[in-house]
Amino acid sequence: MNALTLTVDDGVGIVTFDAPGQALNIISRSVRNEFIALFQQLDADPSIRAAVLISGKPDAFIAGADIEEFLDWKTAAQAESASREGHALLDRLERLRTPVVAAIHGACLGGGLEASLACPWRIATDHPKTVLGLPEVQIGLFPGAGGTQRLPRTIGLQAALDMILTGRNVRAKKALQIGLVHELVHPAILRDVAILRARELADGSRKRNARLKPGGLRNALLDDNPVGRAMVLRKAREQVLTRTKGNYPAPLAAIDAVAAGFHGREHGFREEARRFGEMAMTPVCRELIFLFFATAALKKDTGAPSAGAEAQPVERLGILGAGFMGAGIASVAVQQGAMVRLKDADLGRVGKGIAAVSAVLQERVRKRQMTRQEMADRLSLAGGTADYSGFGAVDLVIEAVFEDLAVKHAVLREVEAVIPDHAIVASNTSTIPISRIADASHRPERVVGMHFFSPVHKMPLLEVITTPRTRPDVVATAVAFGRALGKTVIVVNDAPGFYVNRILAPYLNEAGALLDAGAPVEAIDAAMEQFGFPVGPLTLLDEVGLDIASKSAAILHEAFGERLAPAPAMRAIVSAGRTGRKGKSGFYTYDATGKKGAVDASVYSLLATPNRSPIPPEEIRQRCALALANEAVRALEEGVVRSPRDGDIGAVFGIGFPPFRGGPFRWIDATGAARVVSELEDLAARFAPRFSPAELLLSMARRGERFYPAEGRPVG
Numbered sequence: 239m240n241a242l243t244l245t246v247d248d249g250v251g252i253v254t255f256d257a258p259g260q261a262l263n264i265i266s267r268s269v270r271n272e273f274i275a276l277f278q279q280l281d282a283d284p285s286i287r288a289a290v291l292i293s294g295k296p297d298a299f300i301a302g303a304d305i306e307e308f309l310d311w312k313t314a315a316q317a318e319s320a321s322r323e324g325h326a327l328l329d330r331l332e333r334l335r336t337p338v339v340a341a342i343h344g345a346c347l348g349g350g351l352e353a354s355l356a357c358p359w360r361i362a363t364d365h366p367k368t369v370l371g372l373p374e375v376q377i378g379l380f381p382g383a384g385g386t387q388r389l390p391r392t393i394g395l396q397a398a399l400d401m402i403l404t405g406r407n408v409r410a411k412k413a414l415q416i417g418l419v420h421e422l423v424h425p426a427i428l429r430d431v432a433i434l435r436a437r438e439l440a441d442g443s444r445k446r447n448a449r450l451k452p453g454g455l456r457n458a459l460l461d462d463n464p465v466g467r468a469m470v471l472r473k474a475r476e477q478v479l480t481r482t483k484g485n486y487p488a489p490l491a492a493i494d495a496v497a498a499g500f501h502g503r504e505h506g507f508r509e510e511a512r513r514f515g516e517m518a519m520t521p522v523c524r525e526l527i528f529l530f531f532a533t534a535a536l537k538k539d540t541g542a543p544s545a546g547a548e549a550q551p552v553e554r555l556g557i558l559g560a561g562f563m564g565a566g567i568a569s570v571a572v573q574q575g576a577m578v579r580l581k582d583a584d585l586g587r588v589g590k591g592i593a594a595v596s597a598v599l600q601e602r603v604r605k606r607q608m609t610r611q612e613m614a615d616r617l618s619l620a621g622g623t624a625d626y627s628g629f630g631a632v633d634l635v636i637e638a639v640f641e642d643l644a645v646k647h648a649v650l651r652e653v654e655a656v657i658p659d660h661a662i663v664a665s666n667t668s669t670i671p672i673s674r675i676a677d678a679s680h681r682p683e684r685v686v687g688m689h690f691f692s693p694v695h696k697m698p699l700l701e702v703i704t705t706p707r708t709r710p711d712v713v714a715t716a717v718a719f720g721r722a723l724g725k726t727v728i729v730v731n732d733a734p735g736f737y738v739n740r741i742l743a744p745y746l747n748e749a750g751a752l753l754d755a756g757a758p759v760e761a762i763d764a765a766m767e768q769f770g771f772p773v774g775p776l777t778l779l780d781e782v783g784l785d786i787a788s789k790s791a792a793i794l795h796e797a798f799g800e801r802l803a804p805a806p807a808m809r810a811i812v813s814a815g816r817t818g819r820k821g822k823s824g825f826y827t828y829d830a831t832g833k834k835g836a837v838d839a840s841v842y843s844l845l846a847t848p849n850r851s852p853i854p855p856e857e858i859r860q861r862c863a864l865a866l867a868n869e870a871v872r873a874l875e876e877g878v879v880r881s882p883r884d885g886d887i888g889a890v891f892g893i894g895f896p897p898f899r900g901g902p903f904r905w906i907d908a909t910g911a912a913r914v915v916s917e918l919e920d921l922a923a924r925f926a927p928r929f930s931p932a933e934l935l936l937s938m939a940r941r942g943e944r945f946y947p948a949e950g951r952p953v954g
């Protein structure tokens with residue numbers, strides 16, 4: 239069956255893209271061949287005067303190229319020639335005798351947008367699902383089918399750079415404002431208006447390629463003036479370097495390709511293809527594509543330990559504790575249409591919780607991601623109670639009360655007395671083993687952990703924690719519900735710190751040990767930012783709260799002994815009453831609004847070693863990153879995470895391990911287990927036995943093994 243079908247409506251050819259058996263339209267090799275045949279047909283049939291390109295999917299236009307095919311490229315030349323083929327195809331589209339109108343409803347991304355840019359008229363529907371974007375930088379590439387050439391000519395240099403360098407989607411209204419599309423229509427009339435425009439283009443009553451002159455005079459002046467252009471390009475380069483610390487080459491290559499376009503069309507396209515080929519071979523691209531596939535594979539993974547375990551529907555959710563986390567979970571649940579009952583000790587706290595839910599939704603309205611009406615509808619799904627009224631009908635309860643075993647046991651007993659037999663109880667505890675919580679349950683097989691990260695509406699990861707007693711369908715339900723909330727879900731076994739906090743502990747401890755060794759606060763943070771973390775470990779501690787982090791550190795110390803002992807520096811700083819940003823006293827200074835300022839040098843006077851003596855950034859990176867990676871291997875070895883894939887995803891999405899390194903296991907593979915072992919042994923000899931390599935690493939180093947296959951599809 240074909241993906242493209244051509245029907246003719248009174249002289250206008252309507253090309254419907256509807257990939258059989260697929261949820262989305264992807265431009266694969268076979269689809270490209272179909273396009274070639276179709277272009278021949280359009281050109282050869284004189285009765286067809288114009289054409290419309292439209293999607294047959296209900297709410298999606300074209301999602302982009304087939305990333306599976308990228309895995310076939312073994313050399314830069316192969317990727318470059320794929321880009322050149324894309325150019326030839328879209329050149330053909332642009333020069334067709336029959337003008338083509340792109341009728342866009344739903345996501346129009348990557349190659350889909352590049353194809354639309356080759357059409358002389360673009361209509362989009364004014365619908366929340368309609369977004370346009372060039373997300374290629376997110377996988378370490380940039381638009382390689384003419385996007386770096388056609389986009390600046392269409393919407394101006396600055397707006398084009400913004401889209402290409404960030405990969406951000408643009409909504410329909412904005413697309414019209416910046417000149418990315420020519421007009422907006424209601425979805426119901428998209429096809430009819432597109433046919434009408436196609437006729438107008440064919441008979442000349444509407445001009446082909448009518449330039450939209452977006453962005454006003456200032457942009458036009460900048461674009462047409464070499465000095466202005468050079469300034470914009472230089473600024474873009476500077477911004478990229480600040481944002482990426484030089485770790486991501488693709489945005490810089492994209493700027494080069496855009497710049498080349500100003501020195502002639504042919505030159506621009508040639509440079510785009512050449513640089514695209516180069517980028518496709520970078521380790522960064524390889525790791526980001528790995529993450530893309532790993533995330534996709536996780537979406538299909540039920541998480542259940544045995545086959546056949548089916549997720550139960552969750553329509554009504556009960557949340558115990560309307561505090562910071564409870565309200566956060568409620569805010570994402572109502573957005574997905576779940577009915578939520580929030581329970582707290584008194585109505586005042588419930589009210590505060592609902593207000594916090596409302597604040598999250600309000601922010602979405604402010605960012606125009608939601609209308610006021612939608613907000614009102616969603617908010618009406620959240621109800622509150624100070625007793626358990628309404629809990630008789632819930633399918634799932636998520637407990638987010640104080641981090642105290644006795645309190646957790648008390649609420650578990652209370653809630654189990656009122657919920658239906660099928661209902662599941664999940665705990666959002668960050669440190670208490672789920673089995674210990676389940677000890678108070680008379681149905682421990684229906685108890686599971688759902689560890690969300692804060693702030694819940696922003697953090698993408700959810701750890702689902704199973705105990706040996708948890709039923710497989712209970713795990714499957716927790717996973718499916720977490721996914722419905724938009725989270726990337728990993729399933730981990732019940733063990734102290736679960737996975738994410740477990741690997742975070744030695745990393746943060748090491749930052750403390752470096753403070754004891756004399757490293758300045760800013761040097762520690764800068765080294766780890768340079769490694770690729772979004773913020774350094776001491777900034778992170780200030781954010782999380784030093785009190786909370788130290789409680790978690792103490793639990794892990796108790797569980798794992800000396801290896802995870804917190805550094806004296808941390809104990810001293812916490813004992814001095816510093817809590818981080820929330821208390822406006824941590825490693826940094828904070829103004830009245832909570833904005834971070836310079837390092838608070840008074841923190842050094844709390845240490846046993848108040849004087850600072852520089853430590854090479856490389857040593858800081860090695861100590862912190864290797865401590866984390868070594869612990870991740872131990873967690874795998876002990877079966878806490880099910881696979882290197884889950885461990886990598888957990889580290890990247892849970893704590894911001896540098897995505898371009900793929901995760902700790904990918905990083906070890908890239909470095910080589912033998913080298914990691916020798917670096918760890920060296921650190922163990924120089925500093926402390928806590929660096930001793932995990933058994934699994936030692937055996938892998940001996941046998942020259944890797945966590946992932948060296949060749950082929952990275953996951954699944």
Ligand code: NAI
Nearest residue numbers: 559560561562563564582583638639640641666667668692
């Ligand atoms: P919080 O102190 O903001 O909220 C706890 C809420 O539980 C309070 O509103 C309190 O009134 C309520 N509560 C206490 N006893 C109750 C009872 N018997 N019945 C009903 N409500 C009761 O605490 P937060 O930060 O929301 O933490 C909640 C849970 O989430 C803890 O287990 C914590 O370890 C975990 N967690 C916290 C994270 C964080 O960053 N704050 C991250 C991940 C998990």
